[in-house]
Amino acid sequence: MSGMLASVRNLAEARIAREAGVDIVDLKAPERGSLGALPAEEVGLIVAEMHGTVPVSATIGDLPLDPDPICRAVLAMAAAGVDYVKIGMFRGGDWGSTLATLAHLAGRGTRLIAVLFADDLPDFDWIVRLKRAGFAGAMLDTRDKASGPLTSLLDRPTLEQFVGETREQGLLCGLAGSLRKEDIPELLSLKPDYLGFRGALCHSARRTAGLDPDAVAAVRRLIPPPPPQTFSCPASSPGTLRVNSNPLPTEVSQRGKKANPLPLWETDSQ
Numbered sequence: 001m002s003g004m005l006a007s008v009r010n011l012a013e014a015r016i017a018r019e020a021g022v023d024i025v026d027l028k029a030p031e032r033g034s035l036g037a038l039p040a041e042e043v044g045l046i047v048a049e050m051h052g053t054v055p056v057s058a059t060i061g062d063l064p065l066d067p068d069p070i071c072r073a074v075l076a077m078a079a080a081g082v083d084y085v086k087i088g089m090f091r092g093g094d095w096g097s098t099l100a101t102l103a104h105l106a107g108r109g110t111r112l113i114a115v116l117f118a119d120d121l122p123d124f125d126w127i128v129r130l131k132r133a134g135f136a137g138a139m140l141d142t143r144d145k146a147s148g149p150l151t152s153l154l155d156r157p158t159l160e161q162f163v164g165e166t167r168e169q170g171l172l173c174g175l176a177g178s179l180r181k182e183d184i185p186e187l188l189s190l191k192p193d194y195l196g197f198r199g200a201l202c203h204s205a206r207r208t209a210g211l212d213p214d215a216v217a218a219v220r221r222l223i224p225p226p227p228p229q230t231f232s233c234p235a236s237s238p239g240t241l242r243v244n245s246n247p248l249p250t251e252v253s254q255r256g257k258k259a260n261p262l263p264l265w266e267t268d269s270q
């Protein structure tokens, strides 16, 4: 079961995405780059409203892999309260030292997602190093948004390899990069944990245009949401229905009311 990640750039868009039932709201400023960041203060305000209803991730911006600025940016986003911080693994820079420094943050509970760029032909050997550094997941995306969809940059065996190796390491696995509606069926068959979108959700499919609620709904329809999570209320809780004095636990759907702070699909793949 794969979930739907929607990248949004402000509170109004976050509300549209949540209303459409997306599985993770991803905060990003598309006009500032492939992983453009929103100001941490704004992220905090959005998180405050989304909290407990849908998991939230945020990007830290298109930063070179230099430990100091990366860690500062990650700390700022983590302090803003997001569930996941997404870090672009841009070419050049010092990957080794950056991962070593981030490992300390991961060890203190910050959930990190590495974004590898398909157009840079990433070395999947890094996946195991991400796991060792304590990352929560890895995502494949495109850096140059003019380079076409992920599916035209990498062939199916390569995408399968990414999904397979990421999941083998027990990491959350995401696929994104100018994905179009027609890419969805094939990518779902690879069983990533989530598929990520921005352009396809916007007016005229332009990622810097505003979110189009109809486009969000259309993509959501193509990615079947996970079945509602159900749980039995403890007999003493207010959710317990009593019929003829016999306790009858009420099945309560959490979806759209109070979401698990982790994506619903995370438990499915473990």
Ligand SMILES: O=C[C@H](O)COP(=O)(O)O
Pocket: 005, 007, 026, 028, 141, 142, 145, 176, 177, 178, 179, 196, 197, 198, 199, 200, 207
């Ligand atoms: O994380 C997912 C992305 O925001 C994908 O954006 P895109 O569909 O414009 O490439």
